[in-house]
Amino acid sequence: MKITLKVWRQKNSNTPGKLVEYQLDNISPDMSFLEMFDVLNGELTKKGEEIIAFDHDCREGICGSCSMYINGRAHGPQTGSTTCQLHMRSFNDGDTIIVEPWRARAFPVIKDLMVDRTAFDRVAQAGGYISVNTGSAPDANEIPVPREIADTAMDAAQCIACGACVAACKNASAMLYVAAKVSHFAVLPQGQAERTMRAERMVAQMDAEGFGACSFTGACSVECPKSISLDHIARLNREYLGAKLTSNNLQG
Amino acid sequence: MELDSKIPEGPLAEKWSRHKFGLKLVNPANKRKYDIIVVGTGLAGASAAASLAELGYNVKAFTFHDSARRAHSIAAQGGINAAKNYQNDGDSVFRLFYDTIKGGDYRAREGNVYRLAEVSVNIIDQCVAQGVPFAREYGGLLANRSFGGAQVSRTFYARGQTGQQLLLGAYHALSRQVANGKVKLITRTEMLDVIVVDGKARGIVTRNLLTGAIESHSAHAVLLCTGGYGNVFYLSTNAMNSNVTAAWRAHKKGAYFSNPCYTQIHPTCIPVKGDYQSKLTLMSESLRNDGRVWVPKNQQDAEKIRKGQMKANDIPEDARDYFLERRYPSFGNLVPRDVASRNAKYVCDEGRGVAPTGLAVYLDFADAIKRDGRKTIEAKYGNLFEMYEKIVGDNPYETPMMIYPAVHYTMGGLWVDYNLMTSVPGLYALGEANFSDHGANRLGASALMQGLADGYFVIPYTVGDYLATIGPGDKVAVDHPAFKEAEQRVHDMNNRLLSIKGSKTVDEYHKALGHIMWDYCGMSRNAEGLKKAKKMIQDLRAEFWQNVRVLGTNEEMNQSLEHAGRVADFLELGELMVDDALHREESCGGHFREEYQTEEGEALRDDANFTYVAAWEYTGDNKPEVLHKEELVFENVKLTQRSYK
């Protein structure tokens, strides 16, 4: 296959970037999208040009590192998958492919296709946990969790924090990510003790990071590699409103 | 130096409790006077950092990822073992201990393995309390599945994403401590050296991957939780960035490296497609419950398949060789990982492999679909089939899957004593980075168990003993010359890599090393091949330092430079693996020497001469390493030949 790539190149966060065109011949349809980038980077190195920086690690769709906006879509044209799970057979010989980094105020570009997603970690630190010190847990079967509840929690918990929801949202909103986190704990019996505080704090942190609001377009869920449902966003709204109306916190 | 494993005296079941009682304690008010560095935030690292911070120590946690949650623990699929005996099927701590020792082909310490089995039950309690959404029965209690190498159902799981959920549990605990200010989390930062002053570990030198800044961090103790070294093979199921650098640099500072030749090859991975391939994807072992493994009986048919002139379904039943069922009638397709892998290699070596590369066997679900219906198979394996189709582009419901073994886990690692301390006082190794609990072969669903046991339930006790011994004043500041020298060495090494300006990329050297390792130190090894490989690695290493091409500068985000440093370490580790494989003149677990096999072609141990842990001491660049032996004592199990006929 012959492919024309237009890739966003940006030296660092202080320098403006631009789309740069590359020609690739001899691309195998069995290659993964990131393997195509490996090949390109090899060629660039031989030519003495700087390689294209991009985040990647597990290459099996679970670590959440890879983050490319391909031909106008987060993680490319295939739904329910990450960039690393995308293969060149999804494209046609002679195609031009535009590759950009995630775009969001809360995800500043570090270099080329690499962005800073630590905003997600700060949201998690704001309350995305159950406070239980090591060694203080009761026997696991003392906390029965109905199967349906466990499944719902797992549906939410499988979020890989890749940021595709933010990238795909017209408002760069992180609602699906935050909703998945809040939802995971909100449905489980173990999560009840900190339930109101968690919703209040995580939403406050989400807003402080500069993410947009939810317009309920559903783009996040469609582009989510784990197809996390919009049900969780509704639950987050419910959790937040409930928390605000019932908590004893007068300061906000 | 004499290797003291510090295994406590007394009956097996009481060793850990007695030992805990004997350990010195740090008084709660004094804990805040101690600083601990944790390198790596996978299962072992995140759980250790969180637990130590909960106790009151000041923790600095380092990861080269952008987030603590990206560590490769996240990719573990199957589950985590624990001797809960919730299924009432005869499980016990002793049985889990026994299965693990036997599965490891009697090359692990009894004391360590028993402790692992003992704390396994606490891990499940802890994780459930953290909100890990384990699979449940309709009544709300925990569900279990069975796994290879065991006759009881003791594996806890969260769909096919158990590693992810356990890591997130630890990540959440860690996040809570970050919010409390007890853990300082330092991301996108790679450890490049350990500082040893007066024989004790004092801190680390790191490179900030965003700015290139080389920085020093001092502490009272350093914990390496940096995973395994499977990527020495280039192609493995490990993540692209998994590497040996932290462990290897510690090794060069005096930490012994143990059993590097013990490598686990997983039988059910998606085969290599082409030279561009960057990693291998594991398909869960559970597929072998219903899939039948076969290749064509004769080479001509296989040849036609490779050329695309025939398809799998064109081969009639009587021209197929279900080689695992033929050779192991009682276990059939469910033989342990090492046996299944080796046999796939044999049939491919005979020229009967399928796929254009000749390196693949079929895993066929046609009979299972006929027997149980497509719906049942879909319910069991739907997501795996989907994943396979995404990668390969074939529909496994219609054409048999193609699989081939791939490097998956490394049992070897830094030598540690019962306290998880390496041969350098104050330097610890946890999780896959150490060698301790799996012997020569790891059972499925035991890696997660070990990582969390080390981090949640072992290190919080044992590190205190060391800290109480040295006292809070025994610390070296970062302006100490040892830090400055180490910083300079890191600078020098990076500058050297950048100044070579050769003609081959880092990737090309990594691939070349991978080929050598796979061909001569992979699924089966022999003395001749290993000797050849040793020379090849030495030559490749020399060439690397003459001809590698790394562009850019140190003072910026530079992924080529990061990779170059890691490959430089792999080029050294590779030789040690070969040395270790060559010296171990027996076959055991993941180490199969062709010279040492039974008449039926099974692994043949030499218990009289090799019932020991090999611990290698670094003596200087390009100098042979010195072998130390820690004899393994078995008081509670009888060493037998594994048989799966």
Next chain:
Amino acid sequence: MAWVTQTLSSSLGRKVIMSLTGLFLSSFLIVHVAGNLQLFKSDDGRAFNEYTYFMTHNPLIITISYLLYTSILVHALMSVVLTRHNQASRPVKYAYGRPEANSTWSSRNMGILGTVLFLFIVIHMRTFWYEMHFGSVPMAEYDGKQYKDLYAVVQEAFAQWWYVLLYVVSMVALGYHLVHGFQSGFQSLGIRHKKYTPIIEFLGTFVFAILIPALFAAMPIYVFLQVHGII
């Protein structure tokens, strides 16, 4: 009261304001369309004028009408605040996007649709509400009682084809606005359930996005055709 202002100024709180005002406006549409069906009566506007009288003199209705005006303003102002915030959340835009692959056009263009509707409401209120309250409307007498003859104003306005067109286009915009807005309003309040969400979606699509705008659009067309003697 810090918690109130903080809650309402959070991104979720702002959406709740949008939702409550929007759903209130939607409910008003039912009353409005039902009342205006009087236009279809062939009684020279008597029913319509009596209905208008009731709507402008009943104290409860008058109170609600102020709530309505406030809702329109708050809904519009909050949408401006949200849009500015949302646009600031992505300072650098994508060079190439294919949003149609993951979301509907209406869901992404609520601001544009809302702007059309806001302009429509201004014109609509200038023509009828302003005339009714402050303009000089001719009087009609039924059973000895004087009524403002708003029906005459309606006939005059809808006699012009471009005015009818403006209404029809605006009702199309209303349909698109509500096909997303109605169900989105429930989502923002966290009301989502396997059993009830399909009902909300049905109401949002068939009642609020199709039936009500169609009835509204039919009114100017009907009056136009009547005035010009076509029917």
